[in-house]
Amino acid sequence: MAERPLTLMAVHAHPDDEATSTGGVLARYAAEGVTTVLVTCTDGRCGDGAGGVKPGDPGHDPAAVVAMRQAELEASCAALKVTHLETLGYGDSGMMGWPTNDQPGSFWSTPVAEAADRLAELIRRYRPDVVVTYDENGFYGHPDHIQAHRITMAAVAQTDVAAKVYWTTVPRTAFEDFGRIMKELGIEWADPDPSSPEPALGLPDDEISTWVDTKAYGDQKFDALAAHASQTENIFFLQLGRERFTELMGVETFVRVRDTTDAPLPEDDLFAGLR
Numbered sequence: 001m002a003e004r005p006l007t008l009m010a011v012h013a014h015p016d017d018e019a020t021s022t023g024g025v026l027a028r029y030a031a032e033g034v035t036t037v038l039v040t041c042t043d044g045r046c047g048d049g050a051g052g053v054k055p056g057d058p059g060h061d062p063a064a065v066v067a068m069r070q071a072e073l074e075a076s077c078a079a080l081k082v083t084h085l086e087t088l089g090y091g092d093s094g095m096m097g098w099p100t101n102d103q104p105g106s107f108w109s110t111p112v113a114e115a116a117d118r119l120a121e122l123i124r125r126y127r128p129d130v131v132v133t134y135d136e137n138g139f140y141g142h143p144d145h146i147q148a149h150r151i152t153m154a155a156v157a158q159t160d161v162a163a164k165v166y167w168t169t170v171p172r173t174a175f176e177d178f179g180r181i182m183k184e185l186g187i188e189w190a191d192p193d194p195s196s197p198e199p200a201l202g203l204p205d206d207e208i209s210t211w212v213d214t215k216a217y218g219d220q221k222f223d224a225l226a227a228h229a230s231q232t233e234n235i236f237f238l239q240l241g242r243e244r245f246t247e248l249m250g251v252e253t254f255v256r257v258r259d260t261t262d263a264p265l266p267e268d269d270l271f272a273g274l275r
């Protein structure tokens with residue numbers, strides 16, 4: 001049908017986000033001949049340093065963290081066979097309320113229009129048929145994830161290139177399975193607190209439009225996450241081991257928020273209606 005291969009663009013906040021929420025689709029679609037483009041917006045300088053040293057603690061050198069995480073990102077992209085990696089290089093803003101939110105060059109303090117223009121340029125260059133990013137809460141409220149959402153939606157609107165746009169999500173039932181298996185394995189796990197003022201994570205199953213089976217690519221997703229093993233929260237997932245990891249994280253789920261194909265919902269393919 002098309003002269004050029006189909007193209008998937010995933011826009012993420014930090015090095016490692018590509019592996020956790022879209023590692024399966026990046027690997028699967030690359031294997032199917034789709035051109036995959038990963039845009040990572042920040043340098044991850046607020047992540048853990050070597051040896052697990054936390055930002056602000058003695059020995060946490062942001063420049064060294066940036067270099068380490070760039071190398072990890074490249075290794076993750078190699079595991080997922082990402083065709084093109086683009087980094088926007090904004091400063092990691094840290095968690096909501098951290099002084100790094102307002103540091104010069106931080107992603108959070110960058111005007112949306114300014115960063116959206118840079119992303120729009122990449123969209124015009126790569127012409128993605130499908131774009132994936134986060135929901136308006138950045139899935140869990142991290143400022144850089146919220147900002148990635150905002151610039152992506154602005155860039156999508158101003159370019160009018162992508163036929164389909166998706167937000168990553170997790171089914172509520174998956175959290176329940178996760179908690180159960182973590183407890184079985186004796187891994188520390190806090191169940192979601194229903195009285196918390198934060199919005200609940202994920203969505204009820206019937207609000208999820210798109211379920212993509214990526215179990216055949218579980219090893220690649222695991223390897224991508226393992227490439228980011230300097231980050232404590234990833235070690236947490238790696239404790240599952242490959243088999244359980246793929247069982248629990250082998251279906252990636254999305255909400256379709258833009259569509260020009262009229263592919264019926266629910267669907268099991270981000271490219272449904274395009275091939």
Ligand SMILES: [Zn+2]
Binds near residue numbers: 013014017145
């Ligand atoms: Zn992140």
